[in-house]
Amino acid sequence: MTHLPGPIDPPARLLMGPGPISAYPSVLRAMGAPLVGQYDPFMTATMTETQELYRQVWRTRNDATLLIDGTSRAGIEAAILSLVRRGQRVLVPIFGRFGHLLKEIAERALAEVHTIEVPWGEVFPVSMIREAIERVKPHLVACVQGDTSTTMLQPLDEIGEICRAHGALFYTDATASLGGNPFEMDAWGLDAATAGLQKCLGGPSGSAPISLSDRAVEVVRSRARVEAGIREEGDAEAIDFIRSNYFDLAMILDYWGPRRLNHHTEATTMLYGARECARVLLLEGRDEVIARHRLHGDAMLAGVEGLGLRVFGDVAHKMTNVVAVEIPDGVVGDAVRAELLDDFGIEIGTSFGPLHGRVWRIGTMGYNARKDAVLTTLAALETVLRRHGASVAAGGGVEAAQGVYGAATPAGAAG
Amino acid sequence: MTHLPGPIDPPARLLMGPGPISAYPSVLRAMGAPLVGQYDPFMTATMTETQELYRQVWRTRNDATLLIDGTSRAGIEAAILSLVRRGQRVLVPIFGRFGHLLKEIAERALAEVHTIEVPWGEVFPVSMIREAIERVKPHLVACVQGDTSTTMLQPLDEIGEICRAHGALFYTDATASLGGNPFEMDAWGLDAATAGLQKCLGGPSGSAPISLSDRAVEVVRSRARVEAGIREEGDAEAIDFIRSNYFDLAMILDYWGPRRLNHHTEATTMLYGARECARVLLLEGRDEVIARHRLHGDAMLAGVEGLGLRVFGDVAHKMTNVVAVEIPDGVVGDAVRAELLDDFGIEIGTSFGPLHGRVWRIGTMGYNARKDAVLTTLAALETVLRRHGASVAAGGGVEAAQGVYGAATPAGAAG
Structure with a gap:
């Protein structure tokens, strides 16, 4: 490059694809706000406030409601890697491209992955999922809510109860659906859910809202590992630890929780954007x-x-x-x-x-x-x-x- | 929350800590720019342009120069997980907190991790690193350049040659140092380097510049795995695959490269910010x-x-x-x-x-x-x-x- 390009100057676009879509103007404005320090009282208060906003978005009382610093698939990977140990059974009902992604990520976690499929353009009858749960006896059922590849929305309202009855955790990827379609974290008995900002929430890709039930947090906590550089006497060091530092939800929970134990440096601008996405949504209702x-x-x-x-x-x-x-x-x-x-x-x-x-x-x-x-x-x-x-x-x-x-x-x- | 909070309105802060620090005003302005689609010609051109800007920042001709969507430790994890197989030897010279982090992340990758240490407040004489390389015969030497926990800057200029002579890959975490201290990717014989925006580059946390030598790319490519949902006939499926989808550099390279194979949805606003960080730096010189x-x-x-x-x-x-x-x-x-x-x-x-x-x-x-x-x-x-x-x-x-x-x-x- 012999000369330098000018300031960023995107062309006018009306984004009517499957996402990312044009962000709410107020979200773009929020992302131009000045930075504060990682442990500034304003920063930690903004993190806490954003957690409360997303509890309303997810319709949950889950304390463990926060953001993963990455795109929506970062949220998926954080959930699956933290919840699933090597060799544990995971059931993935696949009805489009993003079901294949859940399978792929569970395979990376060395889970024993079982799948059921319907043709693209259809969703599962609940009976088919029940039958698979009874047969596979999974540790985790991982199901996309809305798969943009086919536009289908899988009904989830009856699956949580079946999972609970069979001792399975229930996770959904709501990236494409959250905000624009009904979603009831607690009422549907979900243990984990993740999303992104770039669809119905009207923000840019790069921050992944996540929520975990107390049951899911217990599983995550049992695998806790504290970084050597900041470890103190008495901290547990689980042996079957999570095979990622960045996606170790136990550590991320300690950073977002009252201990505020240093992990990554929260992406301030993405936090501002995620906060505004939720605020805009709740303001309208x-x-x-x-x-x-x-x-x-x-x-x-x-x-x-x-x-x-x-x-x-x-x-x-x-x-x-x-x-x-x-x-x-x-x-x-x-x-x-x-x-x-x-x-x-x-x-x-x-x-x-x-x-x-x-x-x-x-x-x-x-x-x-x-x-x-x-x-x-x-x-x-x-x-x-x-x-x-x-x-x-x-x-x-x-x-x-x-x-x-x-x-x-x-x-x-x-x- | 019975009432909703107002738009984000951070207090005035002069951030004179070890980072994050106050962003350049033009970086904040860039991050308020409108979004475009993931495969919009403007988007892919901006990705390509940003790669070229960061080649100048890193002082490299490496084709594989791009951004990881996450904070600086996302870059570290992408580099280490993609370069190191289970059981391979990794040598980590530790002179502060972030050396412990490299060790910790290499342990998560199930590497056989060897460390050498100097007291906090000192750096390694090159002889000490040479001796350890000769003794350990590592697959990878992973060393922080500047460790903010102690403020020390490890001289790296002679280590690349030693690594090359002993068949080791050479990786550095330059998060705290890049932009404000000398850095010569190619001249120092580095195979991989990662950083963040929130230090000398003057942007927010949330995007991790990374560069890989051809030698490093070869190692990464040998472990390629294409997602089932978008796999085509003839794509290789390596058996000893990378234990992460999000940090699988082979897939990320295919997304940033001419194939533009869908992986994550690039975080557009962070891309705009990262681009402006490099532009501001190169404009001043x-x-x-x-x-x-x-x-x-x-x-x-x-x-x-x-x-x-x-x-x-x-x-x-x-x-x-x-x-x-x-x-x-x-x-x-x-x-x-x-x-x-x-x-x-x-x-x-x-x-x-x-x-x-x-x-x-x-x-x-x-x-x-x-x-x-x-x-x-x-x-x-x-x-x-x-x-x-x-x-x-x-x-x-x-x-x-x-x-x-x-x-x-x-x-x-x-x-």
Whole structure:
């Protein structure tokens, strides 16, 4: 590089893919706030305050509710590595790409991993999960709540009780779903849950909210290991320790807890961002934000159908915040995506594995779960599809979406 | 929480501890920039551009120069977990708290860890490291460059050659030193190096710059494993795979490299911040920034001595950017720190383990390697020390620091 580039200056983008999506403006503002020291009373108070905000987001009383400094998969790895010992049985119901990720991470932890699968575009009937739990007798059931690769939302409300009855811990990855879909940590009997900011929470990737039940904390604590550099007399040193320092939840809990024992240096700017994501959500109201995701998700669904496109998967079990649209025959999916981005500044996504090039994924989440974002995307998509030779109903997308907004209660429509 | 807290509003702080320190204003501004999609051409171009900026920061031609999404210890763990197989010998020269951390992380990787130690406040003579390498025959030598716990800077320039002669890989943790002290990745024969943003680079914690030599990449690649969810025919699946998905450098290299194979979702805001940290440094000039750290570090050193305080450790081997000051007899170190923070908004640090409560650590790094920051800290420290009954020379700190500035060349003094 012979000359230096200028200050960062991103192009205008309306991010309507499966995430990351455009952050709430107030989250971006929060992330420009000045830093404070690691043990400044303001810093520790902000950590404590953020924990309380996320208890409301997760709907839990879990004391062990905090952030992992990394992207959403850092949260997944922290949960699985800390909860699972070598050789323990883990059951992973797989209904999309991120189920494979849970399996992969559990394998890295040297667990004995058992899987069950349904075709992409479907979710599991609870009976199928119950049968697998009875058969496998897992130490941990690890299940994605919403898998963006297929847009499916797995119902979790009955699984916790089954896990409890069979002595299994119950973990879910709610990265894609939290904030935009119902989630009840305590009522559903979850022992561990993790997420990221870059979907319905409307922030950037890089901080992973996590919550652990007392039962999960007990498992984690039994494997505690204190760093030699800061170890004091009497600290336990478990033999079957967690095979990671960075993801050792016992140490991370001691840093977030009253002992404030030094571990990593908390990522202050990401903390500010995560705090604001939760604050924005709770200010609007948790149920109101879910209802807003449902409204605009329904409008987008009606809109793409109004354009004459087919929707992929079991729509009755779709997440509120993303829809998978089959790419019409004869249309090159990536060419449409490129034109939407270049000419309209709008991003939509494709998918992974068996769905790559077969579907587009269109998100309506966080800040972009908005009427103008939905209608603009539908209008632009119609234009681009026509240019690519697809037969689309003129104005059909916007009109169908407007129909959903017209039918909504004024309070909902105002979102 | 019955009512919600307001937007984040941190108190004014001058962070003169061992880090994190106050970020450069332009870094904070960069982190408020809007997000773009994960595979937006602007995003991938920004990743590539940031790699090139960090090659200049590290002084390397290493293609494998990138960021790990996590704090500085995430970088350490990524390097060690990816380079070291179970049972391989790792040599860790320990001269402070962060040497213990390298040992601890290598133990988590189930390495056979050998250590050598010098008392806190000293560095290793190269002969001692050579002797240990000849005796242990390690696969990897892992050594901190600058250990903030003692303020010592280990000379690394001769160790690479010894490692090469004995077939060992050479890794250093430069978190506390990079940017403010000489560093020559290629000339010193380093195979791996990691850092964080929150010290001399003048950014927030949460992103870990890393660079790997071709030799190190070869070791990492030999352990590659592709995620099942995105695996294609013909991808290798190594048996002795890396025991972490998040820190699997082979996968991370494929994400940052031309394949752009999906792994985590890059933390966009941290990327913007990391990019600006490097840009600010290179705009001023790499050598000029090191000289500025040396100037203001010298001024702070002269200043605390001018107050009649004793400096801890081998000053000839001190990092430029932090000084350890012995707490005078009869003075309660934490009470002085609290008063500095409460009355003056200035933070200084204490240390860990054997030095906890025995020394203060005063940093002059990144944005705060500035004359006004140095003089303000010395004036406030004098006032507080006197209130706590210590005998201090009136005006002695500021005067001694001014003496250093007066003697400096105008170019240096202008920093």
